[in-house]
Amino acid sequence: MEMCYRVICAFLLLALLSCLLMRKHKRKPQAKVRLPPGSTGWPYIGETLQLYSQDPNIFFATKQKRYGDIFKTQVLGYPCVMLASPEAARYVLVTQAHLFKPTYPRSKERMIGPWALFFHQGDYHMRLRKLVQGSLAPDNLRGLVPDIEAIVTSMLDSWDGRVVKTFHAMKRFSFDVGILTIFGGRLEERHKQELKRNYFIVDKGYNSFPINIPGALFHKAIQARKRLRQILNEIMSERRRKGVMNKDLLGCLMESSSDKDEHLSDDQISDNIIGALFAAQDTTASVLTWILKYLHDNPKLLEAVKAEQMGIHETNGYGNQPLTWTQTRSMVLTRRTAPKPNTFWPFGNGVHSCPGNELAKLEMFIFIHHLVTKFRWEVEGSQSGIEYSPFLVPKHGLPAKLRRASGTISSDAA
Numbered sequence: 001m002e003m004c005y006r007v008i009c010a011f012l013l014l015a016l017l018s019c020l021l022m023r024k025h026k027r028k029p030q031a032k033v034r035l036p037p038g039s040t041g042w043p044y045i046g047e048t049l050q051l052y053s054q055d056p057n058i059f060f061a062t063k064q065k066r067y068g069d070i071f072k073t074q075v076l077g078y079p080c081v082m083l084a085s086p087e088a089a090r091y092v093l094v095t096q097a098h099l100f101k102p103t104y105p106r107s108k109e110r111m112i113g114p115w116a117l118f119f120h121q122g123d124y125h126m127r128l129r130k131l132v133q134g135s136l137a138p139d140n141l142r143g144l145v146p147d148i149e150a151i152v153t154s155m156l157d158s159w160d161g162r163v164v165k166t167f168h169a170m171k172r173f174s175f176d177v178g179i180l181t182i183f184g185g186r187l188e189e190r191h192k193q194e195l196k197r198n199y200f201i202v203d204k205g206y207n208s209f210p211i212n213i214p215g216a217l218f219h220k221a222i223q224a225r226k227r228l229r230q231i232l233n234e235i236m237s238e239r240r241r242k243g244v245m246n247k248d249l250l251g252c253l254m255e256s257s258s259d260k261d262e263h264l265s266d267d268q269i270s271d272n273i274i275g276a277l278f279a280a281q282d283t284t285a286s287v288l289t290w291i292l293k294y295l296h297d298n299p300k301l302l303e304a305v306k307a308e309q310m311g312i313h314e315t316n317g318y319g320n321q322p323l324t325w326t327q328t329r330s331m332v333l334t335r336r337t338a339p340k341p342n343t344f345w346p347f348g349n350g351v352h353s354c355p356g357n358e359l360a361k362l363e364m365f366i367f368i369h370h371l372v373t374k375f376r377w378e379v380e381g382s383q384s385g386i387e388y389s390p391f392l393v394p395k396h397g398l399p400a401k402l403r404r405a406s407g408t409i410s411s412d413a414a
Helices: 002-024 048-052 056-067 086-095 106-112 122-135 138-159 166-186 189-205 217-242 249-255 266-279 282-297 299-315 325-329 357-374
Strands: 070-075 078-083 163-165 375-379 386-388 392-394 399-404
Touching: 048 056, 048 070, 056 070, 078 086, 106 217, 106 266, 122 249, 122 266, 138 166, 138 325, 138 357, 163 166, 166 189, 166 249, 166 266, 166 282, 166 357, 166 392, 189 217, 189 266, 217 249, 217 266, 249 266, 282 299, 282 357, 282 375, 282 392, 299 357, 325 357, 357 375
Parallel strands: none
Antiparallel strands: 070 078, 163 399, 375 399, 386 392
16 A cells, blocks of 8 residues: 555656646647547556556457547557557558557667667668578577577476466576577576576566656666666677677677668667567567466367377487477467457567567477476466456466476486
8 A cells, every 4th residue: 555655646746747847848839630539648647557557458448438449548658549459450560551650658768779670660670670580590490499498398397396477487488598599508697697687677667657766666677777788788899809700699780781881889789689688578478378378278279289299209209309490390280379360469460570470489389399298287376367567467477386297207317
């Protein structure tokens, strides 16, 4: 209650200050533009609390009933237009994407960095997109299979016999794969731990209200973001000093030059590295969490997926041989989805779809293979309910207990 009281007081104070500033600095009259119907809520605060403090489906359903599928609002201090139908989303992302420019609240651009790929369009966007896609081309992903498999088996072994919040475990897993993809397997442990520590501070404050005062989540995140930049400077300086450029994402960005022989600046490289870490995180982790719950709640589907994976497991001598790239591409049933068109886009769509979607799928296939062939699991506590942070995940991050299946041995013992 005390924390809620402080938050409410802070919001009211900000609202009062914004009103005073608006009176003091009156804007010049501008030509009226036609906007969708809707409400912008309180000054500055807007409708942030209504969106973030409850099931977002309630927020959208209320707005849809009153205003229709397209409506205006204000979130995190910035006005915006929201789309509440699959058809409208496809219109913006695919069929008429050229009419729209990607924009984010300035607080989020500041957190990740203004040069990050997903804040841009046009030539710069296409250049960066090609670089990222190039570093994640099939030939490069093929070489990552053994390393990702090692991360998966290590995580599952540490989970054996323990109750763990699935979403948190998946975030750590996807972070480790992101580090592997960006920096290769040669990153010093001290750099890895510093990146992890500061990244998760930034991540915690990413969706916080932009109050830049000591003690606030946003302020802590901004300070951690500065430290991330310093760490990346050290890593880039060491690579240049040694004169070795790896074929990982950082190496691709550092070596790249445009048709005009323009190299990316260190600021541009850093912003895109931090952006890649963000892109590799919550979306993949939330999908993996839902996969584990969906398989748990649907025994027939689990048995069908397990049968497919056990066939591969047997071919590999029941785990004596590692997975191959070809095997991950042959998981037909595991790959299959049947959702309604335009309703499930975990990787976005159109020109701004996630360039790392094949890496994310590879993570999922390797994780599912080892999960269903070597472990049994039970969800602890309530098996219903959803929380929003802001990604939709099962209640409490889906606490689950894994047990190694009889007849299997841990990777350490192997």
